[in-house]
Amino acid sequence: MHHVSVIGAGTMGRGIAFSCALADLSVFVQDISEESLEDCKQYIEKQCQRSIQKGKITEEQAKQLRENIHYSLSIKEAVANADLVIEAVLEIMDVKVETFKQVDNYAPKHAILATNTSTMSPTEIAAQTNRPDQCIALHFFNPVPKMKLIEVICGLETSEETIATSFQFGESIEKECVRINEFPGFAVSRMNCLIGNEAMNMVMEGVGSAEDIDKAMKLGLNHPMGPLELADLVGLDTRLRNMEYLYQTLGEKYRPCPILTKYVKAGHLGKKTGRGFYSYS
Numbered sequence: 001m002h003h004v005s006v007i008g009a010g011t012m013g014r015g016i017a018f019s020c021a022l023a024d025l026s027v028f029v030q031d032i033s034e035e036s037l038e039d040c041k042q043y044i045e046k047q048c049q050r051s052i053q054k055g056k057i058t059e060e061q062a063k064q065l066r067e068n069i070h071y072s073l074s075i076k077e078a079v080a081n082a083d084l085v086i087e088a089v090l091e092i093m094d095v096k097v098e099t100f101k102q103v104d105n106y107a108p109k110h111a112i113l114a115t116n117t118s119t120m121s122p123t124e125i126a127a128q129t130n131r132p133d134q135c136i137a138l139h140f141f142n143p144v145p146k147m148k149l150i151e152v153i154c155g156l157e158t159s160e161e162t163i164a165t166s167f168q169f170g171e172s173i174e175k176e177c178v179r180i181n182e183f184p185g186f187a188v189s190r191m192n193c194l195i196g197n198e199a200m201n202m203v204m205e206g207v208g209s210a211e212d213i214d215k216a217m218k219l220g221l222n223h224p225m226g227p228l229e230l231a232d233l234v235g236l237d238t239r240l241r242n243m244e245y246l247y248q249t250l251g252e253k254y255r256p257c258p259i260l261t262k263y264v265k266a267g268h269l270g271k272k273t274g275r276g277f278y279s280y281s
C-alpha cells in the first residue's frame with residue numbers, strides 16, 4: 001500500500017493524513033472547503049515542528065513528510081491513484097453516502113474504501129457502491145498522532161482480504177487494530193458516548209462542576225481525560241450527531257443531554273470554537 005487518500009481535512013482527516021505521511025505513505029487530502037485545507041496545512045506544519053522539538057523526527061524527515069502530502073479540492077484528482085481511501089467528512093449519513101458514491105466512481109478498482117464514522121453503519125454506506133466487499137470502517141481516535149487504536153469494523157459484505165489489508169495498513173502506521181463486528185457505536189463510541197452524556201446530565205442536575213466531575217473520573221477511575229474535556233476535544237457538534245444516531249438506533253438511554261443540544265445551538269462547540277464545557281483562550 002503506497003497511496004492513501006483522505007476525504008475531509010477536519011479534526012480527524014488532518015490527523016490521519018499526518019500519521020500516514022509520517023509512515024512514508026503518499027497522501028492526498030481532499031476537502032470541499034479551501035479554509036479547511038489551509039488549516040490542515042498549518043496543522044501539519046505545527047505537528048512537524050512539535051515532533052522535531054521533541055526529537056521524534058529530524059528536519060530531513062519533516063521535509064519528506066511535507067512532500068508526502070498533497071492537497072486538492074477535487075475528489076476525482078485526490079483518489080485517482082489511491083490504494084486506500086479514508087473518508088472523514090461530517091457524521092451525516094447522506095453526506096457519507098454521496099462521498100462514497102463519488103469515490104467509488106473515481107478510485108482504482110483495487111482500492112479499499114474506508115469510513116472513519118464513529119457510530120454509523122459501514123454496510124449501509126457500502127451498499128451504495130459497486131464494491132461492498134472492499135468497504136470497511138476504520139475508526140481512528142482523536143488526536144490521531146497520539147492515539148494508538150484503530151477499530152476495524154466489518155460490514156456484512158466486507159471480505160477477509162479487505163480486513164487483512166486493513167490490519168496491515170494499521171500496523172504500517174504503528175497503530176493497534178481490534179476487529180469489531182458492525183453494531184451502532186461499535187465498541188468505543190457506544191460506551192464513551194454514554195459516559196459523556198451521563199457526565200453532562202450530572203452537570204445539568206448540579207451534581208458537580210465540569211472540573212470536579214472530570215477530576216473524579218481521572219483520579220477515581222484512572223481515565224486519562226475527563227468525559228467533559230474529552231467531549232470538548234471531540235467537538236460538541238460531532239458528539240451531538242453521534243448521540244442522535246445512537247438514540248435513533250439503540251434507544252432511550254442514548255437521548256442527548258439537553259445541555260449538549262443547547263451548547264451546540266449557541267455555537268459553543270468545544271475546543272475548536274474556544275468554548276464548550278470549558279473556556280479556551
Ligand SMILES: NC(=O)c1ccc[n+]([C@@H]2O[C@H](COP(=O)([O-])OP(=O)(O)OC[C@H]3O[C@@H](n4cnc5c(N)ncnc54)[C@H](O)[C@@H]3O)[C@@H](O)[C@H]2O)c1
Pocket residue numbers: 007008009010011012013030031032033036088089090091092095099116117118119139140141142233234235238
Ligand atoms: N472528532 C473526533 O474526535 C472524532 C473521532 C473519531 C471519529 N470521528 C468521525 O470522523 C468524521 C469527521 O469528524 P471531524 O471531527 O473530523 O469533523 P470536522 O467537522 O472537524 O471535519 C469535517 C470536514 O469534512 C469536510 N467536508 C464536509 N463535507 C465534505 C464533502 N462532501 N467532501 C469533502 N469534505 C467535506 C468539512 O469541510 C470539514 O473540513 C465524523 O464521521 C466523526 O464522527 C470524529
